[in-house]
Amino acid sequence: MRPRGLRARLLVAFVLVTVLGAAAAAWSSAGSASASLVASTEQRLTDTLTSQIGALAPMLTYPPDQDSLDRLRTAVGANALVTYRDLRSAGTGTELITDALSAAVRAQNRVVTQRITAGDTPWLLIGTPVMLTAADGSRTPSGVEVYTADDLTGVEQQIDGLARSAGLTAAVALPLAALLALLAAGSVLRPVRKLRDTARRIAAGDLDARSAPQGADELAELTVSINEMAESVQTSMAAMQRMQADAKRFAADVSHELRTPLSTLTAVMEVLATTTDDLDADARESAQLAIAETHRLVRLVEDLMEVSRFDAGTASVRLEEVDVVSAVRDCLRARGWLDRVELVAPHQILLRADRRRLDVVVANLAGNALRHGAPPVRVHVSATAEEVLIEVTDHGPGLPERVLPHVFDRFYKADTARARTPGSGLGLAIARENARIHGGELVASNADGGARFVLRLPRNLEDR
CATH class of the missing domain: 1.10.287 (Helix Hairpins)
Incomplete structure (x- = not known):
């Protein structure tokens, strides 16, 4: 489902852009802060380890014995592992030390770090060789290696806190973005609404309607x-x-x-x-x-x-109580059409109408059916509680689709070759006007095998 109105689309677009921008900025800041936090923690732990080793290394005897390794491990911490060839002094958590870390320390002869996760707990592994410094300042490995395993759970909790802060920032930005979007949409759509109202007034016939331009934008x-x-x-x-x-x-x-x-x-x-x-x-x-x-x-x-x-609006109706069936029959009889037109009607239908104008409508419809249609031509009169219907049908070629929209236009003739036909081109137009002056309507369509005209007159016996 998409928002359909321009206001809704502007609101959604503005809110999405604002919230996504705030979320992206917050997550980027959180990511940078998290990386900095991990790096600073790693640097701090590494510096602490190297300083501890640097303070104790001169007091060790080389090659060291087991007691020397134990003293060094105790000084470094309970989570330390100190090795020298086949000698080991191990504290708690040192089983996490990986072979890859040990190989890297021996190969590079420098401090090496590695982050792992064991049992859903993050750990920082640090390994470093103990270096001997000669009188000339040169440094050589002593063969003693020190490893530590530090729990990073506290750091992970701080990172989670940063992520929650980023989500909260994006959530707080949502109502602010919606408010700003409403204000922006209002300022943008206000002149659009004025233009809409002006267009509606023009469409309704008020050709004097105008909108005052504001500003110098599009x-x-x-x-x-x-x-x-x-x-x-x-x-x-x-x-x-x-x-x-x-x-x-x-x-x-x-x-x-x-x-x-x-x-x-x-x-x-x-x-x-x-x-x-x-x-x-x-x-x-x-x-x-x-x-x-x-x-x-x-x-x-x-x-x-x-x-x-x-x-001119001067046409008037002389309403009287008319038997519609009798009026239709008299119309056909006066023109000698009773033997050519089939009348289907009940015994009597009473209606207040102008008998002369009703005669004009029926004569036009039946005459058109006889001239341009084909037999049998049928006039069917019926009534409901609300209206009286007079339906005239024939079995000719019917009305072409291009003719239907213009059949009641004045002086319109579907076949220009029939320019000299007896009709004036005004008959159907006058018939529709007579229907409308009674409050009714005259419609044209095609039935099975011919044209179909239906006159609808409201069945209201009160004078209008």
Whole structure:
């Protein structure tokens, strides 16, 4: 498991570095002190032995007898061993003297030391030859060798004490390191938190949010960069909002201005429609095309006006108690689709809704299924305690994955080759807006063998 937050990572890293550094320094100091302690003890014991031998050596007779060896051993200490050829004077603990130490003393003719452990007890073995000094100052071995075995348990206890002190030092450094890490993390993360809060405010729509840079470090440079980014985003958003407002106002104005001439043109087309039978074939075809295109233009203007009302927030609902099943059936019957669309529904489902807007949604969904899907087209109406669902499915090719995210976009057509289809490209967008104005939602997906649209309306009989 790893710390996930930046604060936690900073704390862990700072504490680890501090504690490891303190521990390394303490252990290094303890190791140096231990080595110095052992070396000084060894030097002290060696100096003591050589001084004792130096004081007694002139009083010995050479070659020495057993009594001379015993006197020398007694003077050196109870843990000493004195040898001369086949003669030996041994005290306690001298059985620890190794053959390797004896061989080194004889070969080197100088003081030799050796550290061993016997029975979990550390020992220092010292061996030295007794040297004879001639009148001319030259020194020669006398053949007498002195060995001692000194218990180093006290020194080991002192070394253990140093190790405990090193561990205690590292333990004491832990809370201090944590405190320093908290202070350091706070000073480092405070501007980061301010930047986070500023970014959240910008993401929430407050494009005036800024952070004041402090200091001249990398965080201050990051703050300046974020402020510049926010300024650029705000400028771009303001320009985009102005363009969107202009586009919406243009669409509303154009659709409103077209309404009167289109009403006149529609009346003319109705009169023309009554006289097409008297025209020749080419003229009749042209007249019928003009009538169809006029009707298409009227629907487009009506859709634009409806979208403009949604954008302006002036669209309203006239709630009444509606039998959803009856409303769906009437929608299909009015457009002559009852024989082409299968309606699956219970006998009655009551809902407070705007019947006209519900008719618009169902007509758009069923019409799309008939135009772009394949039979059978099915409308399934159901209800739960919380909502009413109207599901429209077909058995066509379905919606491509690239189309699903844009299916409710205005003027979006999946197939650019169908630019002259009867639809305005606003039907599904208007259908979703009508669903949302009721507090519901309209979603699109793919079912087995075709497209699937589901209208969800909250089942709340109270006026909203």
